[in-house]
Amino acid sequence: MSFNIGLSGLYAANKQLDVTGNNIANVATTGFKSSRAEFADVYSATKLGSGSKTVGNGVRLANVSQQFGQGDVNNTGNVLDMGIQGQGFFVLSNNGSLSYTRAGTFKTDKEGFITNSEGTARLQGYGVDANGKIQNGILTDLRIDTSNLPPKPTDLISSTINLNSTADAIPKTATYKFDPANTATFTKQFTTPVYDAQGNQHSMDQYMVKTGANTWDVYTLIDGRNLDGNSPTDATTLAVPSTMTFGESGELLKVSTPMPSGAPRESSDLLLTGWIPGTVKDGVWSANGADGADTITLSLGKTTQFNADTARSIPTQNGYATGQITNLTIDGSGVLLANFSNNQTKPIGQLSLASFTNEQGLQPVGGTSWKETFASGIPGYDSPETGTLGSIVSNSLEESNVNLTNELVELIKAQSNYQANAKTISTQSTIMQTIIQMT
Known part of the structure; x- marks a missing residue:
């Protein structure tokens, strides 16, 4: 019996050495999670129990459990290197077969898809619609689209303006004629860049x-010309102003725009319709050609008339020219933001993380990856920073969570255990030799 007990001890010590050696071998493996050998004693028993004087039959390997503790997340400088700070796993798909990993060493293939370092599996996440809105709930292969960002015509301009209430009025006499080249015909000028449907700046x-x-009157010119494309000083096509009316407290009451026919249009906004050279018809400016914007809305609701310098905050307008992708950034929630040469930023996807009820039930399949099993439970998918899921740290990788000092101590313990069990066998051999000599 002692031979079997000693052999079981040698086997257990050998497995402890294997597990410890594997941990040490992977001390520099990105996203690696250390393992721990767990043992259980062995007793013979019958249906009526094992009895109070039963001697144990040795030891057996009960389980090799992985320790999913957090590893250090260190900077690498590569934007597609990603670490998870907290819980969760990256989701990879190899032709529909899903695996899960903490190793964020990703790259792009020739088609722009984000893959693992071997290029065998694609990173999963959520796509975006034409407006850049994340489509949560449907996993897809994440892809970095390097095509140009198409231009967008300006259709909204907003800013905060104050007009000096103590400024001298310019009387609208019979001889008055607005002339953009004559500063005596206006109080203040503001310039805003706008874009047409072809991405041309005006x-x-x-x-x-x-x-x-x-x-106050407001004259609006595009590239120095009226909205009908003619010179604002031409005797037959004089610029037509809109009129802003303020209350006694300096608040804007209305913006009144004359129409060629009918009553003036009154609103807190100024609408410019067909702002690329066109013709005036039925109170709207109709664009000539396909390069015109339908309408630009000039939001004037934040305009005031106080006793302060006439000034305007930096205006915002939503048009832009064609842009080429210049770089990629990934935020903590896993959103992939493409930055373009026209100063625009557009989401092109979002990472998804997986979580499991029982991480210990995952099956390691090599390549620092795991597979779902019945014991692990089905995965739950969601975006980073949702619920208990961790955040994404771009330009960084999670290192192995192996504590090398502890593993070296485990080596010493396993070696001692092996030697002690070998001694058990040699001692039993000596006893048997003694018995044989007695006979």
Whole structure:
């Protein structure tokens, strides 16, 4: 019996050495999780129990459990290197077969798909629609689209403007004629870049003319011309202003725009329709050609008339020219943001992380990856920083969580255990030799 007990001890010590050696071998493996050998004693028993004087039959390997503790996340400088700070696994798909990993060493293949370092599996996440909105709930292969960002015509401009209530009024006499080249015909000028549907940049100039105690005229020109494409100083095509009316407290009451027919249009916004050279018909400016924008809305609701310098905050407008992708950034929630040469930023996807009820039930399949099993439970997918899921750290990798000092101590313990069990066998052999000599 002692021979079997000693052999079981040698086997257990050998397995302990195997596990420890594997941990040490993978001390520099990205995303590696250390393992621990777990043992259980062995007793013979019958249906009526093992009895109170039963001697054990040795030891057996009960389990090799992986320790999913957090590893250090260190910077690498590669944007597609990603570490998870907290819980969760990256999701990889190899022709529909899903695996899970903590190793974020990703790259792109020739088609732009994000893959693991071997290029055998694609990173999974959520795609975006035409407007850049994340489509949560449907896993897809993440791909970095390097095509140009198409231009967008300007259709909204907003800013905060204050018009000086103490500025001198410019009387609208019979001889007055607005002339953008004559500063005596206007009080203040503001310029805003705007874009047409082909991505061409134009200059929109607004000329503010104080005409009374609480009234200001606004002349709007595109590239120095009226909205109908003609010169604002041409005797037959004089610029037509809109009129802003303010209350006694300096708040904007309305913006009134004359129409060729019918009553003036009154609103807190100024609408420019067909702003690329066109013709005026039925109160709207109709564009000539396909390069015109339907409408630009100039949001003037934040315009005030106080006793302060006439000034405008930096305007915002939503148009832009064609852009080429210049770089990629990934935020903590896993959103992939493409930055373009036209100063635009557009989401092109979002990483998905998987979580399991029982991580210990995952089956290691090599390549620092695991597979789902019945014991692990089915995975739950969601975006990073949702619930208990961790955050994504771009330009970084999670190192192995192996504690080398502890593993070296385990080596010493396993060696001692092996020697002690070998001694058990040699001692039993000596006893048997003694018995044989007695006979």
